[in-house]
Amino acid sequence: MQRRSSSGLRKKLLRRVRENIANSDELFKKYVKKIIAKYPKSSIALIGSRAKNYALPYSDYDLVIILKRVHNTFKLIETIRKHKPRGFNLDLIVLEESELADPIVKAMLKDCVVLYDGLGIFKCPK
Secondary structure, three states: OOOOOOHHHHHHHHHHHHHHHHOHHHHHHHHHHHHHHHOOOEEEEEEOOOOOOOOOOOOOEEEEEEEOOOOOHHHHHHHHHOOOOOOOOEEEEEEEHHHHHOHHHHHHOOOOEEEEEOOOOOOOOO
């Protein structure tokens, strides 16, 4: 039996990772547009290293989605993540509008970048 080299598979994987990194901003914009189309009554912000302009090329995207009311947070996150591009690094946080008063949430959103404000509420707390 002939043993197959995994170097071809490794090269293919690394090429795909490089392509995803190179296209990550474009993939992210398309992903946010899908979320807006599905949830027009939402507000969306970017937090973390990408919002603060010190991200590395392979840094993940930290996305906060705020809705008026959330009935099942885990189910909603699962639904929203289904539209995420394959191999795309994303941390997703879903909040209800009422949670904006929480000091921890305020601190988290301190240096956010507002991507969409369908609720008309998103003034990043300072």
